[in-house]
Amino acid sequence: MIFRLIRKQDLEYIFQWLEPNDYLRSGVLERYVSEGKAYTVEIDGKPVAVGIIHVVGEEGAWLMGARVMKEHRGHGVGSHLTQGLIEEASRSGLRWVALLTSVDNKPVHRICEKLSLQKRALISWMHMDKDKIYRLGEGGVYISVPSTDRKAMDHIKRSIGNSNLMIPDSDNMWVWRPPSGEAIERMILASERLCLARDGGFGVIALIRFRRDRGTLQALVLETQKTMGSVNDIAGCIAYESVQDRFGEIELVVVEGPGQEQSVWESIYQLAREKPWRAYVFYKEL
Ligand SMILES: CC(C)(COP(=O)(O)OP(=O)(O)OC[C@H]1O[C@@H](n2cnc3c(N)ncnc32)[C@H](O)[C@@H]1OP(=O)(O)O)[C@@H](O)C(=O)NCCC(=O)NCCS
Structure with missing residues (x-):
């Protein structure tokens, strides 16, 4: 098994085995190949895997698009690929690697376990009707302010910084990173309003974005402390x-600590x- 960069001439073969509806087909793989950030595992001269390093803030490697050709699964190709990506990130001087995978994707959990990546956040995506969330949040007590509110911003920076959770890189919910003061600030400013729940010293925070193009409200909820009362407060605020x-x-994205x-x-x-x-977001410092 040879871990190596994907070359332009590999693409024809790779597109033969990628699933027909794979998002990597829509120009994504080509883009990372041309940037020299897409890798494969070669077996008998054929590229039978795909793995991408998306560099986050010149400091981290977000591993994405991991695929192994069906016929080659279960024989260590995915492990070899992930190990190669981690070594490559380390050689490039990056300080961490992370990836997102469904709670049901047991092969990826196993690969992460073998390579000492740890679960660092549990993310739940869902769509809610306004009236349902309204009922749930009736009587909630919360604070709602514009995202430019300095006091709220400082409070959130402290709570998220202490929580050890992962946060989205700016407003991209497909790339997550450990929080730094600057990254938290960028994420907050990419939203329009902030909601803080009353109890537990404002343990739950919602960042509200109005997706007028899609006609939806997107609420990113970061659970910095666990308290049931706060859930109702935040639901009330979103409603x-x-x-x-x-x-x-409402598109609701809830981020909790794992476990x-x-x-x-x-x-x-x-x-x-x-x-x-x-x-889960899995994470490892290099
Ligand atoms: C995920 C994927 C890349 C793994 O590739 P792979 O070549 O099959 O992986 P490996 O053979 O290196 O390792 C898989 C590990 O999971 C284990 N495994 C497989 N199915 C499992 C299951 N249902 N429950 C628990 N463990 C399982 C294997 O035993 C192996 O562990 P081991 O080395 O201790 O025996 C491949 O399955 C794939 O392309 N899936 C579709 C796309 C996808 O889900 N990508 C990941 C997006 S984050």
């Missing part, structure tokens, strides 16, 4: 914001339109 701007649909068997968000999952998509 209030959606009523103000008349958004019927708790029972999530305080269970009550919300039952109200979502479809089963929430849940994923």
Whole structure:
């Protein structure tokens, strides 16, 4: 097995075995290949895997797009690929690697375990109807301010900084990174409003973005401390914001620390339109 960069002439073969609806086909793989950031594992002269390093802030390697050709799965190719990507990141002087994978993707969990990446956040994506979240949040007590509010910003920086959670890189929910003061600030400024829940010293924070192009309100909820009361408070705040701007649909992204068997968000999952998509962020310092 040879770990190496993907060359332009490999693409024809790779596109033969990638799934027809794979998002890597829509120009994504070509872009990373031309930047020299897409890798493969070669077996008998053929590229049978794909793995991409997306550099975050010149300091981290976000590993994405891992694929192994069906016929070659279960024989260590995915492990070899991931190990190669981590070594490559380390050689380039990057300080951490991280990846996002569904809570059901057991092969990836196993690969991460073998390569000492640890679960650092549990993320749940769901779509909610405004009236459902409104009912849940009735009576909630919260603070809602514009994202430029300096006092709220400083408070959030402290709570997220101490929480050890992962945060999205600016407003890209497909790339997550450990929080730094600057990264938290960028993420907050990419939103329009901030909600803080009352109890536990403002343990739950929601960042609200109005996706007018999509007609949805997107709420990113960071659980910096676990308290049930805070969940209702935040639900109330999101409902209030959606009523103000008349958004019927809410895209809710909840970020929690991993490890708790029972999530305080269970009550919300039952109200979502479809089963929430849940994923772990795995992380390792180099
Ligand atoms: C995920 C993927 C890249 C793994 O590639 P692979 O070549 O099969 O991986 P490996 O053979 O190196 O390792 C898989 C490990 O998971 C284990 N595994 C496989 N299925 C498992 C299951 N259902 N439960 C628990 N462990 C499982 C294997 O035993 C192996 O562990 P081991 O080395 O201790 O025996 C490949 O399955 C794939 O392309 N999947 C579709 C795309 C995808 O999900 N990509 C990841 C996006 S984050």
